[in-house]
Amino acid sequence: MKMTPEEYGRMAKKASPGSPFPKNCLLAFLIGGLICTLGQVCIELYQYAGLEQEVASTAASVTLVFLAVLLSGFGVYDNIAKYAGAGTLVPITGFANSVASPALEFKSEGLVLGLGAKMFIIAGPVIVYGTAASVVYGLIIYLFRLY
Incomplete structure (x- = not known):
């Protein structure tokens, strides 16, 4: 069966369930804001x-990194992410997760080949790109003296 990309797109759109866009945006905003508020509360308490x-x-x-890793270890962070979606991608906690x-996931393969090697599967490209x-x-700043 041969079909054009447009026909495939229409067929895929028809078969996929709709997304509650406003609800997802609201939850992402609230949970992301809550994470940021927690960070600000920590700053105030430390000061x-x-x-x-x-x-x-x-x-x-x-x-925040410690809490994100701790919640990831107990499987709680993933449950939060199911409801908050992009709200859990607040940079520091999302990166820690x-x-x-x-x-x-790969700790059963050992400390070096499992835990150590698999740790940067997702985060590795982000680190490389950021660096x-x-x-x-x-x-650019050095060459054009933009400071």
Whole structure:
């Protein structure tokens, strides 16, 4: 059976279930906002405990990464992601989950070949792209003196 890409597109659209777009956007906004609010609360608490702004921000980032990995380990983060969708992709927690999940999935293959090697399956390209982009950005600033 031969069909054009347009015919295939119509057939796929007809067969796939609809997405509750407004509901998904609202949940992503609320959960993402809640994660960001938690980060801000951590910053405020660390500052109240006597840390300076920059140190408190770093400590809050470490706390969010720890919580995301902990929740990923217990399988809670994935359950949250089922409802929040893109809201759980808030950069620091989503990245922590993307590193922890494959590592946990392949831990039965051992520490080196399972946990160590599989840890960066998803996050690896992000790290490589981020590093390459920062080098290019730095070179542009250096060459054109844009600081």
